[in-house]
Amino acid sequence: MNLTVSDLSVARGGVPVLDGVAFDLPPGRALVLRGPNGAGKTTLLRTIAGLQPAEAGRIEGAEDRIAYAGHADGLKAMLSVTENLAFWASVFGTSDIDAAVAAFDLEELRDRLAGTLSAGQKRRLGLARLMVSGRPVWVLDEPTVSLDAASVALFASAVRAHLGQGGSAVLATHIDLGLAEAEVLDVAAFRATPRAAAADEAFL
């Protein structure tokens, strides 16, 4: 099932940032979002993930199929690596965390508390959560922040394996992951024409 976005407008804080975004993402493909800071990549990803409503336009094939990873990893400092992953696995109704642990090289850290991990290790744990979710569409916002070169390679191979299994991914990243399956979409092309902010969006 494709993730199809048509004529999508998104706003942040009541100010429209992107207008007329359209793409079609079939299984096995990845879409890399590019654009300068503040172009609206995060807002677009949050809208696709269903965390905020679209101003206009349609998103098809996203309902209950998205695994979202934002700037924060959503880890609990006082839970161990295994406990953190097992929690998300049971929330998403899966049980196998071994594959995710192996894919992100977390085997030696399994019993460490997440609060004692380094920033890069936390990020790897946060990305491992995507694998245990079992969701077909990964929506990733700057997934490679604080990862070293080896971890970026681990992440790229995890994404490639996910695409190989018929999954798809939308990533906002500036690092070239070397994904042959990836298309690049520059969101700057969809910049919304500035217009007066609408009434307080919470009450629309």
Add this chain to the structure above:
Amino acid sequence: MIALLLRDLKLAVRAGGGFGLGLAFFLIVTVLVPFGVGPDTALLTRIAPGVLWIGALLACLLSLDRILALDWEDGSLDLLATAPLPMEGIVTVKALAHWITTGLPLVLAAPVLGVLLNLPGPGYLWLVVSLALGTPALSVIGTFGAALTVGIKRGGLLLSLLVLPLYVPTLIFGAEVARRGAEGLAVSTPLLMLAGISCGVLALLPFASAAVLRINLR
């Protein structure tokens, strides 16, 4: 949802989880009141139900801002919102976890602390019954307040201001049950009102909490 409940309980009892916070506050208030008002047992007997109820209510209030703020800060609330759990279920589980870690210990500790305030014999049963019926409402209303203020830095003051007026009916009828019980009067009217309030907020507020949380997550 059970996984979420277990995780919240596990986090509450681990270091920094704040499990004993409400209980310790309740203990301190009820220990200090006799020192403050003096050793007049007749006076203490008269004010015991009210003091115990106010102590329990404030102890509950103390931990409200942690219900959702911690999950919001580390980003897990966003991830939970995209997980296959209904938002109404998430806030209900959060309220339940808060009740188990805060409300339930208060209910169990209240009869012990009643001794310090010279609560008369028949009052103990009704004190426990009224707290057991009333504290779930405090947790659910508190979760609603936490959902309203999630994302606001230092939202504790605003949270207290929003939640305290909503706590008043529960306090009035809960303390009334305990007082009438202690004096050996019929308790059924305030007890029914208290149960009605609890059932009402349990049925309705999770939907309101989920709706404001969705707006706050944008």
